[in-house]
Structures are given as C-alpha cells and as structure tokens.
Amino acid sequence: MPSLLTPQSENFPAWYQDVVSKAELAESGPARGTMVIRPTAYAVWERMQAAMDGLIKDEGVDNAYFPLLIPESYLRREAEHVEGFSPELAVVTSAGGKNLEEPLVIRPTSETVIGEYMAKWVQSYRDLPLLLNQWANVVRWEMRPRMFLRTSEFLWQEGHTAHATEDDGRAFARRILHRVYERFITEVLAVPVTVGLKTARERFAGATHTYCLEGCMRDGKALQMGTSHELGQNFAKAFNIGFTDAGGTQQHAWTTSWGTSTRMVGGLIMVHGDDNGLRLPPKLAPVQVQILIVKDSDAVSQAARKLVAELSGAGIRCRLDDRTDTPFGRRAVNAELRGVPIRLELGPRDVASDQVMLVRRIKGGKEPIALGSVTASVEEALAEDQKLLWEQAKALKASQTVDVESLDEAVDAANEGWARIPWSLVGEDGEKMLNGQALTVRCLVRQDGSVPESENEPDLVAYVARAY
C-alpha cells in the first residue's frame, strides 16, 4: 500500500503537514494563523493537561482564572515586556457597540494583569509564597504560522508566583522546571530534553533568568518544550507587589512565571512520528488499545464487548471500532496514522480459535494472542513501547548532537543537528553571528549537565541549533 504521507527523509515539513491533516489533528482557522484543534489532537492535549495539572497541584499551586482582556497601559508598565510583545498584540478597540476609551489587548501572557491582583492580595510575608496557575488561551499574532508550533492563538498553562526572597523564587522556578516539566516531558511524553538557561538574548521579555527544556526533533531542529522564568523584582516594582517582612520592613516580592502550551503536541509529533503517522507514548495516549472488528457476527461482537470490559476494568484506555461498513484496511490505517499504540483485530475466525490479533504500532509486528491472556499481553506491550519510544528518541538526540571546537564548526553542525560548543567560544558577538545564519543558542548547561544560575559561570556549554 502506498504511504499516505510524504516520507520524512524526502521533505520533513511536508511530512508534518501531512500528518496534521491526514490524522485529522488540526486545520487552519479563519483568522490569520489561528487553528482548529480537532478531537484526536484535543484528546492528546487533554491528557497532557490532566497529567501536568496533577504535578502542578502537587507543588502547592492553586488554579485561578484572570481576564482575557488587558488594558494596554498595563503592558507599558514593564519596559522590556511591552517591547517584547508589542509587535504581536491583537487589540480590541470597540465593545458593546461603542469605541473604548482605552484599547484592550488580548492577553499575550498574563504577568501584567496577574501582577495587578497579586499587589492587592499580598500584604504580609504570611501571604507568601502566592502560587497560582491558569489554563487559558493567549493570542500572539503570527506572520509565519505553523500548526501547533506557531499559531496566533494557542492554549497553555501559565503559572505565576510571588515569593519573599530571591532564593525562594529561584528555587521555585527551578522546582517547576524539573519536578513538573522535565518529569512530565520525559516520563509521560518519552521525549528527552536538554534542560538549561537561556542567554540574555533569548530571555523572556521582562525576566532576569529564563530556564528552558529543549527537545530534538527528527529533522535535527530544536523545539522549546517549556520555560520557567525568574522575573526578579521587575514586575513586583512595576505593579507594586509589596509586603511587610517578619521584621516589619516593607519589601518588593520576587516573582516567577512558567508555561507550556499546545506546542508540545507539535513536538510530540516531530519526535515520535514516522512515515506511517503519529506514534503516541502509551502513558499519554487517549486510546491505548483500539479493538477493530474485522467482520461482524454475534460471537465477534460478544467477544469484543467482553474485551472492552476486561481491558477497561484493568484501567486500560480502549475503544471499540465496529464500523464494519467502512473497509477494514482504511480503519486500520487510520488507527496507525493517529498513533494508537495497540490494535486488537478480531474476526469470526479469531473468535473460533479463541484468539485475537495483537498489532503493535511502536515496536511493529503482529501476533495472535489467546483471548484469556489479552490484558497481561497488552500491559506488557504498553510498558515495553513506552520504554522503546524513549530509547529511540534518546538515541536520535544523541546522534544529532556533535561536539565542536569553533564557531565555524558550530555553524556547519547546527545546520544538520545540534552543535555543542564551549560558551566561552561564542559570547555575545558569536551569538549575533549565529542568529544571522538562522541559528540560535538554545541554552547553556554546566559540564555535568546541571542548570547554571548565570551565563557568567565558567566552563558552560552552549547548545546551538536551528529551532521551531
């Protein structure tokens, strides 16, 4: 059967668009750069949300919701922030049939509006830390949109916290980075990431430190999977988030913000997808097992219902596909395209011989399994496949990364994959030169792989790559 998709090796961007469209993940929206997230992809996002929400709450953070529309003047209060976001703003100038006295911007991010309220809620050191998160849509106008990766509207979570000391703020920004993001991305998404510090040039507008997690896509480009920022006292001063400390002295708080978005869906596709479509890590997959009825009969339908009950009872997410008016081949290809880890194919002959065909999307291959031992076989296959995806992605990332000793070598290497170079050989001028070649320093890391607190630490390593 000819592939439905452009092969990755032939044209990676075309392959990506093919997967997004053929697996019915998303479509362009009517307004420039916006996106319709279709059920298959939205279910993936829901699973991401549920897993991260649990980890975020485990850190003592409460969810809340702040308004979509922010007075333009709020953004102007923090100079770097407004400069960073101005070119991307969507502006509401009339509402309720009247022109507004002050234009409202649709939030590109919510530091400013949340800062305004934190200032009201924080009075004393007893009110700190204040740990908030919201799940929301944001709008940043995109001139070169790409589904999931760069869209004018996207969905995300944005955490915002205020702390009594710089140390506490820093520790919290790093706790989210490692204990929420790194853990979720590696353990659930099975995506290996380089965790590091952004250079001053790549920092979030208004932050003193931006920490990030960079994933390596199958074409060797980097994708930022999440970021966590120390905002120092910048927003606390701009919005007057002050508190009386235990000694009775008035101080400004130290704030952080951190976010992950529907971009992660794009990253997932580009790390694990192959020429047959998406491959979803079992821990994430909304449907782990699709039971396909090859040809219907009373016995088949009864056996299928029994399988669904048994697998669901064991906590396995499964779906029955009994649309036998659609050709079996097409349904099987669809499940494959959408990355369902396991298919159980069941027809009259299978039932007669008391078995079902187990087909594996990730490891590949198919084998008949006795109906009596399906749950155990499925559980084993899911665990193995989660590990397999992780190992494949890790091997890929390692193979894409090259150690280099000069900027010239870095340019060559980063045009194919990732270049790993001493930061002392790059510096501010080197970074500008790289940017001129459409390359960026993705992040800085210590020799031992840990995350530095400053780009001035000695012996740091810089990762240079093209990026989405």
Next chain:
Amino acid sequence: MPSLLTPQSENFPAWYQDVVSKAELAESGPARGTMVIRPTAYAVWERMQAAMDGLIKDEGVDNAYFPLLIPESYLRREAEHVEGFSPELAVVTSAGGKNLEEPLVIRPTSETVIGEYMAKWVQSYRDLPLLLNQWANVVRWEMRPRMFLRTSEFLWQEGHTAHATEDDGRAFARRILHRVYERFITEVLAVPVTVGLKTARERFAGATHTYCLEGCMRDGKALQMGTSHELGQNFAKAFNIGFTDAGGTQQHAWTTSWGTSTRMVGGLIMVHGDDNGLRLPPKLAPVQVQILIVKDSDAVSQAARKLVAELSGAGIRCRLDDRTDTPFGRRAVNAELRGVPIRLELGPRDVASDQVMLVRRIKGGKEPIALGSVTASVEEALAEDQKLLWEQAKALKASQTVDVESLDEAVDAANEGWARIPWSLVGEDGEKMLNGQALTVRCLVRQDGSVPESENEPDLVAYVARAY
C-alpha cells in the same frame, strides 16, 4: 460573633456580593464587567467541569477547540443570530501592528465558526451525527455586570452537533438537557430545576427551540442554569452543512447547540448559601473535609496526618489546615464562609482522649467522634448533607411557587417568587406586558411536568418570575 455578611433577609444582593468578596471567590477585572476567578471558586468550577465532561463524553461527544476570533462576516450569515449578538460584541480591529482588513469579533458563542468547519467535515450521512463540545471563554459585553451571573467574559462549555434528521437533532438536544444537565444539576449540585421550553420571545438567537433549566434562588428570582437549542436547518443553510443521504439525495443537516457556564457558580451560591456564607454540596465540594489543628503538638500533628491519609485513602477530598499562626477562630470562620461541608477540629486534648470534633456546615452542630471511626462518620455525614441541601432547596422552590389564575395575580406573585399560570392566559401580548414589569416567562411545561415540543401544545403551564 457578629456576622461578616449582610443578612440575606436584609439585602440579598448585598449578601451575595459579601459572600463573593469575603469568601474570596471573585473580583472585578480591569476591563468593564470582567472577573477574576479566585482559587476557591475556580476549584468549584473545575469540579463542575470534570463532572459534566464525563457525562457529555458518555453521550458520545468529542471535545475539540475552535478559534477565539471570528470574522465579522460569519455572524452576519444567520440574520437572527447577528441581530441577537451585535450589541454585545467586542471587536478586534488591529493585530500584529496593522489594521485588519476585516474586523474580527471575539466569539460570543461559536455556532458560526463551528458551522463553517462542520460544512467541510460532513459529506455523507455516514459522517452524522457529528457530536462536538468545547470548553472555552466567550465575551459578551455587559452593561450591568454581576459576578458570575453576568460578566463580559465567562467560561463555559458549548456543545455543537449535526444530525441527519430533525427527529435525531431534537432527541439529542433533549438528551443533553435531561441526561447531562438535569442529572448533573440535581444529583451533584443538589439544585432542583424546572425544565421546560422557552417561548419564541426568549429563544436563543437563531434557534427553532430553546430548552432550559431554571433554578429558584433564595430571593425567589429565577436563574437559567443551562440551555439546549435545536437550531433546525438555520445554521446548516447559512453555512451549507450538507450531506448525501442513504438514497443519494443532497440534504441540509439539522444542528443543535447547548451550554452551561460559570453562571452556575452564582446559582449555587444563591440556592444553598446562608447568612454564614457558602454551603457546598458534598458531591461537588473540592474540599469535603477540612482538618483544623486547634493547637499544635507532635501528637496532634501525627494524628492529623494519619487522618488525612485515612480519609484520602477512602476517596474523601480533605485538606489539612495547620496554620496555627493564624487564630483558630478566623480559620474556622473561613472554612464556614467557603462552604466546606465538614470540619474536623483537632487539639491536644482531643488527641489525649482519642477523639476529634466533627463540625457540620450544612446540618449544623458539632460532636466528638472517636478517632477510630472518623471515616465512617464522615461518609455518613456527607451523604446526609447532600440529601439535606437537596431537600431544603426543593422545599424553598416549592414555597416560592404560587399557582395563579390571571395575569394580574401573576404579576403580584412573580414580584415575590414564581407564578405558575396557564400559558393560554398569557400569550404573546401578556408576555410583552410582563416584560414591561421586568418579569419574564421563564419556560413552558406540560401539566405532567414534561417538556413540550412547541408552545402551541394545549394546556401548557408558564412559569413567570424575575430573573438574573
């Protein structure tokens, strides 16, 4: 202790504002009529979402996400729809630093943009029914905002479905009405509702039938808790949602839409709240049991941790409050204000006598419980309290409702509570007169309480009330 809240009997709207503010549920946002939903209230909304999302998925509906920004021209395609929503629209006229060629409206609801995509996705009768839902924010500019009840931005779910026949569409709109909304509102929120058909005058802009669920607040006013609409072929014709039927004939689909929003939080407050604050039904409450440490000691802290483990293990949502640097009385009042169903108060003397004080927000009263039997006592109390709230709300609704035999009597009765009057005595002119008195026909119901399919059915009963 003097009450923190204006008594309900003195000034109900002031009581409501007091609860919203003192229990830290919400605050006004910076843009007109918008709202910040604080963690205590957001946690309630999250529980509402989770419960409803499960019921919606049980009906075979998939979640998806459609863009926030809709070209103005889309709204104009359905004449009644644009007329209904025009006065409330917020309009984006510039984005990415440029004026837009066509203004974009922030979705007031998504029938139009979803209609555009349904038209692409539906080709054949095999593609139907198409059952979608989204959780989203919408903006409808409010001149007289009130927290949760009428806000310029609110959070909601909006379901949108397309069907091959009018009967199938109708059956589905009614299935959501009863099996999702009525079930959730009565069983989880413990709020009794009158379920009926809106009159033509009160119908959703663009619908052929609007079904609704009306709750009775403690001040006798009505609040629409949810609606489900049959849209006939109006949107299918405007957006060309067509399909080839089994006989090969081209037809327009029949669509429905249905929604519930953060308004429900307001309804919940006004149905169950009392002069001491919110009272949350146990099945909904994010925190069912708050364990308050009266005075700390190693033994107390150990006993408290054991209690948390035991209750959590039994699936009870509990939170430990060990902030003993805040006066105990204030913490107890806070839990009361926020409607936590059960408090377990634990001090050194309690632990010494192997007991804990169980305090009940809903039934009232406190009693010592042996530490060994806490889980059983808590489970029993939660079940009893869920029932008690339901019965109290039901009794209140019954006592507020008066049968009347003339329009004049209806006006008098509806100024105090709900008037129940034969629809034949009202009619279109009577309805206009009532509207002139700030009264509305909330819905039409059959004699046996079931939901009519048309306002022209004989012997219908109309509910007349003031409404939020």
